[in-house]
Amino acid sequence: MSWAGLEDLFLSTSLASYLDKKLLVVLRDGRKLLGILRSFDQFANAVLEGACERVIVGDLYCDISLGLYVIRGENVVLIGELDLERDELPPHMVNVSPAEIRKAQKAERDATDLKGSMRKRMEFLDLD
Amino acid sequence: MCFKCEFYINPENDIVQVIGSMLSCKELVGFEMLFVSYFKELVGKEVTVELKNDLAIRSILHSLDQYLNIELENIGVVDPEKYPHMLSIRNCFIRESVVRHVQLPPDGVDIDILHDATRREARGA
Amino acid sequence: MATEEESAVKEPLDLIRLSLDERIYVKLRSDRELRGKLHAYDQHLNMILGDVEEIITTVEIDDETYEEIVRTTRRTIPFLFVRGDGVILVSPPLRST
Numbered sequence: 486m487s488w489a490g491l492e493d494l495f496l497s498t499s500l501a502s503y504l505d506k507k508l509l510v511v512l513r514d515g516r517k518l519l520g521i522l523r524s525f526d527q528f529a530n531a532v533l534e535g536a537c538e539r540v541i542v543g544d545l546y547c548d549i550s551l552g553l554y555v556i557r558g559e560n561v562v563l564i565g566e567l568d569l570e571r572d573e574l575p576p577h578m579v580n581v582s583p584a585e586i587r588k589a590q591k592a593e594r595d596a597t598d599l600k601g602s603m604r605k606r607m608e609f610l611d612l613d
Numbered sequence: 614m615c616f617k618c619e620f621y622i623n624p625e626n627d628i629v630q631v632i633g634s635m636l637s638c639k640e641l642v643g644f645e646m647l648f649v650s651y652f653k654e655l656v657g658k659e660v661t662v663e664l665k666n667d668l669a670i671r672s673i674l675h676s677l678d679q680y681l682n683i684e685l686e687n688i689g690v691v692d693p694e695k696y697p698h699m700l701s702i703r704n705c706f707i708r709e710s711v712v713r714h715v716q717l718p719p720d721g722v723d724i725d726i727l728h729d730a731t732r733r734e735a736r737g738a
Numbered sequence: 739m740a741t742e743e744e745s746a747v748k749e750p751l752d753l754i755r756l757s758l759d760e761r762i763y764v765k766l767r768s769d770r771e772l773r774g775k776l777h778a779y780d781q782h783l784n785m786i787l788g789d790v791e792e793i794i795t796t797v798e799i800d801d802e803t804y805e806e807i808v809r810t811t812r813r814t815i816p817f818l819f820v821r822g823d824g825v826i827l828v829s830p831p832l833r834s835t
Contacts, residue, residue, distance in 0.1 A: 499678075500706060509702060513711070515666065517698050529682070529708050539698060546697075562666060562711045565688075565702035573701045603804040647780050648819070665768075665824070713766075715819040717786070724777055727786065728758060731778040735755045 500525040503566055508533070511562040517541070519567075520554065528558035540586045542593055544578050547586035636722065636730050647734040652677050654722050661691070661716035662707060668696060670705075681709040753830050754779055762787075763829040764820065769795040774818065783822035790815040 503522050510518045510533065520533030536554040540547050567573065581589075636650040655674050662683065663669040669691035675684040684706050690699045747753055757776050764772040764785070774787030794811045 503706065509698060511666075511668075511698075513666070529706075541698060558708070559710070561708050562664060563668075563705050563707050565699070565705035568701050568703040571701040571703075575697050575700060578697060600799045600801075600804065604799050604806070607804050647778060648784050648786075651778065651786070652819075710823070712821050713824055714821060716815050717817040717819055719788075719816040721817065724788075727778045731758060731780075732755070734780055735751070 500529070500531070500564065503564060507567045507569075509539075509563075509565045509567055510556060511565070512556070512560045513562055514560070518551070518554065518556070519548065522564075526558070529561045529564070530558040531556045531561065531564070540590065541578075542586060542589040545581045545586060545589050546574060546578050547581050547583055549583050549586075636726055646679070647730055648681060649677065649679055650730070651722060651727065652681065652683075655717065658718045658721060660718065663713045663715070664707070664711050665713045666711070668699075670707075675704070681712070683707050683709070683712075751779075751781065754783075754828060757828075757830040760831045762831060765826040765829075766820070766824045767826060768824075770824075771795075772818070772820065780822070783825045783828065785820045785822070785825075787818050787820060788816065790818045792818075 500522065504525075505521060505523070508520065508522050510520070510531065512518065517539045518533060518536050519539055520536035522531060523534045524532040533554045533556065535550075536552060537548040537550040540549060636647075636654055652674070656676060658674055659671065660674050661669055661671045662685065670685060670688050671691060672685035672688040675686040677683045684704070686704050688699075688702060688705055690696050693700065745756065747756070754776070758779075760776060761773060762776050764774075764787070766772065771793045772787060772790055774790035776785060777788050778786040792813050792815060794813075796809045796811070798807045798809065799805070800807055
């Protein structure tokens with residue numbers, strides 16, 4: 486057996502190579518957090534320093550800063566390493582203020598709620 | 614620990630070490646490692662991982678662990694317009710519990726070896 | 739020729755074992771169905787299927803009429819690993835005895 490092949494023989498995924506790097510963490514509820522990974526364990530519990538939430542609504546986005554976050558591993562979908570040579574987001578996306586993004590979020594939520602309630606009303610009419 | 618394929622889990626750091634092919638090792642019964650040993654043989658090959666949140670990623674399988682957490686290298690998101698935040702991600706770690714399914718290279722592993730390994734696993738369980 | 743012990747059905751997973759190398763039907767969470775040849779499985783019902791047909795059913799609400807639109811999308815996948823936690827049911831092939 487050659488030493489060159491030794492690397493392949495160990496079964497491990499370790500977040501160790503992601504330590505002290507700027508990461509994107511996608512959570513199960515769809516939220517996207519950015520921050521520097523300072524610690525982790527085998528459950529993918531993670532400590533993010535300088536964390537912020539990237540809120541995206543259509544072509545608008547805003548980074549809302551959160552501070553130091555400890556994330557419970559269960560809620561982690563994916564941890565990605567940001568490639569600093571690439572654009573973080575497509576060029577057509579517009580950075581807006583937290584107030585504006587909250588407004589856009591609410592408008593989006595209201596639109597889906599309206600669809601749902603209209604559908605319920607239609608179902609009610611169908612029964613008649 | 615298995616003496617045939619030298620499968621061994623280090624109790625200190627949970628890292629699994631294997632020298633031979635676990636999938637075709639006839640001594641390795643009842644370790645519940647069927648899919649771990651299968652995916653081990655796919656390291657370096659291209660797979661498409663589809664997550665429970667519908668995000669699908671096509672990429673080279675870089676590594677995995679005994680829980681089937683996976684690490685991907687040089688990822689490509691299948692529907693990039695829908696996931697603009699993934700644009701600048703090159704490598705990523707995916708938690709085992711969020712995987713829905715994985716599309717595999719058809720030439721990955723010999724079907725007969727897979728059937729034998731499955732029967733051994735069924736006997737052991 | 740299968741021995742008596744190998745063909746006996748004592749527990750649910752024995753039926754899956756007897757379906758090895760046969761086409762099975764799998765119903766998954768989030769309105770997904772699969773048909774494919776079973777190549778591997780374990781006690782969690784993680785599976786590897788070959789020549790898979792996947793059917794995805796989605797319900798959308800029309801923007802104007804607010805009617806429900808039910809869509810089914812089909813796709814074929816040559817070789818697929820399925821995680822067991824999404825499996826609702828597995829139906830072995832019908833066999834004539």
